[in-house]
Amino acid sequence: MEISTISADQAYQMVQENKCNLIDIRELNELELTGRVEGANHIPMGNLETLLDPNSDVFKNGQIDKNKEVVLFCAGGVRSEMSVKSLTKKGFKNISHIEGGFGSIINSSFKIV
Template structure:
């Protein structure tokens, strides 16, 4: 049996999804054009901090919380008509997650290059 490596999956996802910089994400947030979604594990948030005004959706629950047909759908948590801008710690999980949302049918999806590491060095406020 041959399986694809996680690096291969990320490389394939990056060819299909929109990647933006932390500065581009900051502009989208300032213009209220997106849902900024932190998909890191809760332990990462506790250890590293959070981006002010971001929405936390654990990676394992993302598809379920954003599927109106799912029992786990979070009605009213996000504006489903706005762009979904995802980030994780470094950008690999968010690349896979962005591809998954695209596969679900979301048209406006991006992930932030460099993830939380890049956001810490940007204009975003850490809480």
């Protein structure tokens, strides 16, 4: 199974062009310690499969646009890569993760709030 991996700069460009759903899968305590990425949705890894169901509220209320690519990131890239594998097995087609996770994001154009 091939995993789609993109750089933080590629993800930033996709966000600027409104072409993706950027999802931070870190735990809440990690966000509190290091900050949030402006514009990212927060769905902890343990809730991904439930909340990324097309019938869930995040799709129904427009928080996640099913017509755009889903881009995941965690702290370093390991959890997001595992999540992409898991979600791909569940039928997700348009999904990738950011290489290096939050560690590479802080050295990119993304704003940390």
